[in-house]
Amino acid sequence: MRAAVLRGGAVRARTIDDPVPGPGQLLVRSLACGICASDLHFMDHPEAGADDDSGMSTYDQDVDIVMGHEYCAEVVDYGPGTERRIPVGTRVSSLPVLATAGGRRIIGQNPDSPGGFGECLLLTEAITRVVVSDLPSEIVCVADAISVGWSTASRAQVTTGEVPLVIGCGAIGLSAIATLRRLGVGPIVAVDFVASRRATALAMGADVVIDPAETTPYQAWREVAQGSAESMKSMLAMAGLPGCVVFECVGVPGVLDSIIKGCERGTRIFSVGGPPEGDHLHTLTAKRKGLNIQFGGGPSMTHWDEAFEAVCSGSLDVGPMLGRTVGLDEVSAALDAARDANGPTRIVVVP
Numbered sequence: 001m002r003a004a005v006l007r008g009g010a011v012r013a014r015t016i017d018d019p020v021p022g023p024g025q026l027l028v029r030s031l032a033c034g035i036c037a038s039d040l041h042f043m044d045h046p047e048a049g050a051d052d053d054s055g056m057s058t059y060d061q062d063v064d065i066v067m068g069h070e071y072c073a074e075v076v077d078y079g080p081g082t083e084r085r086i087p088v089g090t091r092v093s094s095l096p097v098l099a100t101a102g103g104r105r106i107i108g109q110n111p112d113s114p115g116g117f118g119e120c121l122l123l124t125e126a127i128t129r130v131v132v133s134d135l136p137s138e139i140v141c142v143a144d145a146i147s148v149g150w151s152t153a154s155r156a157q158v159t160t161g162e163v164p165l166v167i168g169c170g171a172i173g174l175s176a177i178a179t180l181r182r183l184g185v186g187p188i189v190a191v192d193f194v195a196s197r198r199a200t201a202l203a204m205g206a207d208v209v210i211d212p213a214e215t216t217p218y219q220a221w222r223e224v225a226q227g228s229a230e231s232m233k234s235m236l237a238m239a240g241l242p243g244c245v246v247f248e249c250v251g252v253p254g255v256l257d258s259i260i261k262g263c264e265r266g267t268r269i270f271s272v273g274g275p276p277e278g279d280h281l282h283t284l285t286a287k288r289k290g291l292n293i294q295f296g297g298g299p300s301m302t303h304w305d306e307a308f309e310a311v312c313s314g315s316l317d318v319g320p321m322l323g324r325t326v327g328l329d330e331v332s333a334a335l336d337a338a339r340d341a342n343g344p345t346r347i348v349v350v351p
Contacts, residue, residue, distance in 0.1 A: 002119055004349070006064075007061065011331055016064055023101075024082060025098070025099075025124060026078060027120060031074055031141075033116025035068075035338045035346065038109075039067045042108075044276075045277060055110075065109075065111055073121065074089060074091055100112055131312055135311075147299040147303060149179055153176045159243070162243040165221045166188065173201070176249060187227075189206070222241065243267070244264045245268045246263055248271040267291055271294065327351070
């Protein structure tokens with residue numbers, strides 16, 4: 001098959017062997033696969049893979065790796081021991097985890113689990129879901145990106161007495177905003193330096209967008225929260241500001257620490273960004289403020305299924321996030337373009 005192959009820090013399109021489905025696996029043909037910031041983090045920080053003692057994400061620079069974990073695909077064949085419940089030719093997707101004889105592997109981040117930047121890949125039959133939709137594959141493949149923010153926003157359980165502050169309006173931040181809006185949470189304050197991302201945040205459900213170059217996010221949040229408190233006083237007879245729930249969706253060193261320093265006392269922080277090079281945090285400040293910080297964790301199967309259904313049904317419109325499509329020969333340039341914060345939230349590879 002042809003694939004955009006990562007090796008030695010560079011991505012080049014060439015021909016490699018087709019993957020062979022093992023027990024419980026499906027062979028599928030990639031129809032569309034989104035380029036994610038996690039792909040960039042993976043290829044730019046091989047040390048992060050070396051530090052992953054789980055073996056799920058492993059970057060060996062001397063071995064071919066086919067990235068891409070946000071895919072819509074078509075069933076081609078079955079491995080041994082499969083139920084064959086999904087007919088050949090059916091469009092599918094899945095949580096990007098492949099069950100292998102050596103353990104679980106993240107699809108697109110391990111030599112044993114090639115991803116959607118190639119013509120074919122392998123899926124675990126047990127967690128593969130059928131696409132019940134007429135929407136294009138380029139839209140369906142965004143469901144995995146949505147599932148991360150969906151899961152985080154769902155787990156946060158923001159109450160009517162809290163006002164959320166979403167910092168970073170990339171795919172995760174936007175999916176958190178969209179989910180909070182679906183849950184009836186508001187007002188939602190979103191923060192990003194890039195004007196196009198702020199515009200997309202409004203399209204996905206944010207009420208107020210902030211350019212941190214002009215206004216500190218925390219002062220802006222206080223102004224919005226004050227207005228929210230005034231509007232609720234007659235109903236709840238509450239005094240003071242609502243609680244603050246911050247969603248950190250940037251993944252750049254220093255951002256989480258700046259949140260710790262700038263946020264209100266008692267703030268709940270959900271950190272989903274996770275810079276691969278690590279970070280330094282003023283934990284004493286967090287202690288003095290009584291902050292509650294929840295770090296990442298991928299979506300549960302339930303949350304992934306919910307996000308997948310919402311995207312496939314069209315009840316969650318991901319159109320504002322989509323940019324152009326590219327072929328395999330253009331993946332290397334598209335990865336570079338994806339580093340530009342002024343670009344679209346998602347460039348989609350169509351092998």
